[in-house]
Amino acid sequence: MSLVLMTGLLSGTAGAAESWTLDSATWQDPNHVILMWTAREGETYEIYRSQTRDGDYALIGTASSGSFRDDEAAWPESCYYRVCPLAPDGTKGAMSEPMQAGTNSQSLSKVTVLMYHNFITQEDVANGVEFEEYSLDPADFEADLQYFRDNGYTTITSEDLLAYINGEKPLPDKALIISIDDGTQGVYTNAWPLLKKYRMKADFNLIGEQVDAAWETVDSGGTRLGESAPYCVWEELIEMQDSGEINLCSHTYALHRYNREGRIGASLLEGETLEDYAAVIRADYELMVSCLGGWTGENPTTVAYPYSRRSAESDAALLENTGYEILMAGEGARGTASNYFVDGASAESQLRLMSRPCRMEGHPAREYLEAADQTDQANGVNAAEDTAALTAEECAEIALWYSPYADVAGDAWYAGAVYYTYVNTMLTGTSLTTFSPDAQVSxxxxxxxxxxxxxxxxxxxxxxxxxxxxxxxxxxxARWAVENNLFPALEGELFRPEEPVTREELVTALYRCAQLLGQDTGAAAEPAFPDWNQVSGWAEEAVRWAADTGILKGDGQGRLLPQESLTRAQLAAILQTWGGNQAGAQ
Incomplete structure (x- = not known):
């Protein structure tokens, strides 16, 4: 029977069974559509596609879960889909109603990956280390980390990404993987201390044979001093892994060689059969498991392609014949600058290939991140992340896993609000790693x-x-605040900058700021708080507005406490509600 089924045959397949609809058909990016539906135990599914709703539908694949990825979609071409369930005995059930790509679109999570290599100081150069084209001065790397923190990025690892794919935890907005290739010692001596300083994480993709060779040199009494490209030894790698800042991954064991008998990295040889290629990559993976798994007790699940040389055939072979689950490639490998995932899709349907531009000297990370956003936002599918529209529930869930500060526990009542103000760059920390939630707001x-x-x-x-x-x-x-009378309680010529602000002072200043921004601050009724009579006359209008919009809430006893000083945790909660209100209004 032909793979093209006429619409009459499709409708006849269902017999008297009830018709049903897919849950969604989401454009993941201009090259992929993710279908989702409610799967039933024991069923498998055939997926059909047509260019028109009532046209001929061709079989394009099968699925064993409730989602499927179409790798041959091409925005903005019209795509319609139908899904046919198959019982364990092969009996076909009712065909789903046609659904057009873009219907009931699910939310997307974005992960940007930046590739780095070595980090070399002038002292390293004096000791014989070569500063080659992919090297970076640690000061430039620190500037990148500062930019990430100043702009609300959260660094994750490919291990975090896998946990998201498997439905175990969410991804933060502005998720970023720092992906460091090779395994050189400059990561241990120069990059890792900076990651600790900024409380950030990175993948470290190791060339297994180089690390083994460095360890054997040191273990036998030799030295790495004077080498042009010294590599880490296993003890250093284990120390970094145990710290939590470094996730150890593979850059292959012995395939990081250019044009070795015609092979470039882990790519296929011209004319090589897939069977022969599978044997090569399987053997290399087993060597990587023996060293990395043997030393750390954890087998690698992420591999970075050497030289970023790959193909669709090599991708499939690596995923099918090794334990690798994430494939780090080069710039634009997916067809997009960043990498997009459909929230709630099954692990089976999530794409495992990652686009990864290389950070080069003289081009700060900001350039790559801005270019990635501009490129993807122009593709017709991938819009900018709307961090202002994050809900309180979403922020609380993200904060459980990715609290941006060491002194903000993920389950604290204010953790989600602190995350919201971090990702929206509304409120900075008191240091690189601390927020000081109980400190008063001056x-x-x-x-x-x-x-x-x-x-x-x-x-x-x-x-x-x-x-x-x-x-x-x-x-x-201060000049702006005085000119616009944001703090009407001030008297005389003093601003008293270090004096703590009270709850009513802050909402009054916020109320007047909202008016300056042209936001709706319409009159509201007097709220029913037992201590309303303690609100100062100059603050009444602002407090009515703040209570009516949910910006100012009562304590456990329902009191406003207008005269009490405000903590940074309470300020974060106020800003989260205000920001959410504005996002909703827009």
């Missing part, structure tokens, strides 16, 4: 925050309050 801090939220508008050259030094970090914010 007037300088509140002014600086609202000035950033307002977009740092131009201010006049009016004189500063006499207790604000020209050139201080909050000087412009």
């Amino acid at each position: 007037r300088a801090m509140a002014a600086g925050l609202l000035y950033r939220v307002a977009g740092e508008p131009a201010v006049s050259g009016a004189a500063l309050p006499e207790d604000v030094a020209e050139g201080s970090w909050y000087a412009q914010a």
Whole structure:
């Protein structure tokens, strides 16, 4: 029977059985559509596609779960899908109703990967280490890490990505994998300390034979000093892995060689059969397991293609014949700059190939991230991440796994709010790794925050309050706040920058900031709080607005506590509600 089924045959297949519909048909990117439906135990499924709703449907694949990835879709061509369930005995059930790609689209998660190599200081160069084209000065790497933190990125590892694919945990917004190739010692001496300093993580893709050779040299009493490209030894790698900042992966054991008997890296030889190729990669994988698995007790699940040389055939062979589950390739390997996943799709249907541009000297990470967003957002499918629209529930779930600060427990009542203010760059930490949730919010801090939220508008050259030094970090914010009377409780010529702000002061300043931004601050009824009479007259209108919009909530006893000072955790919660309200209004 032909693989093309006429629509009459499709409708006749179902007999008297009830018709049913797919849950969704989501464009993952311009090259892939993910179908999702409710699967039933014991059934398998045939997937059919047509260019028109009532046209001929061709069989394009099968699935054993409730989702399927179509690798031959091409945006913006029209695609329609139908799915036929098969009972264990092969009996066909009712064919689903046609569904067009883009119907009931599910949310997407994005992961950007940046490839790095070695990190070399001038001292390293003096000791004979070669600073070649893929090397990076540690100061440049630190600048990248600072940019990631300043702009709300969360570093993850491919292990985290696998956990997401397997439905075990979510991905954060602005997820980023720092993917470091080769296994050279500069990662241990120069990059790892910076990852610890910034509380960030990375994949480290090892060339097994090079690490083994370095270990044998050191173990036999030799030295790596003077080598042009010294590699880590196993003890250093285990130390980094145990710290939690480094996830050890494979860069193959012995295939990282260029044009060895015609083979470039782990690619297929011209004319090589898939059977012969499978034997080569299986043998190399087993060697990688024996060293990496033998030393660490954990077998590699991610491999980075040497020289980024690959093909669809090599991808399939690696996934089918080894224990690798994630394939790190080169720039644009997927056809997109970043990598997109459909939330809720089965592990079977998630694409395992990853696009990965290489960070080169003289081109900071910012350039790659901005270019990736611009490229993908122009493809017609992949829009910008709307971090402002993250719900409180989503933020709380993400924070359980990816709290951005060491002193914010993932299950703290305010953890989700802190994550929201981090990913939206609304509220900075008190250090690179701490948030200080119980610290009081000073007037300088509140002014600086609202000035950033307002977009740092131009201010006049009016004189500063006499207790604000020209050139201080909050000087412009204080000038702006005074000009716009954000803190009406202030009297005289003083700003009192270090004085803690009260709850009513903060919401009044936020209320007036919202008005400056043209946001709706319409009148609201007097809220029913037992301590409403403690609200200052100048704050009543703002507190009504804040209570009505949910920005200001009562404590466990239903009290507003308007005169109490505000903590940073409470400020984060207020900002999360305010930001969510604005995202919803838009």
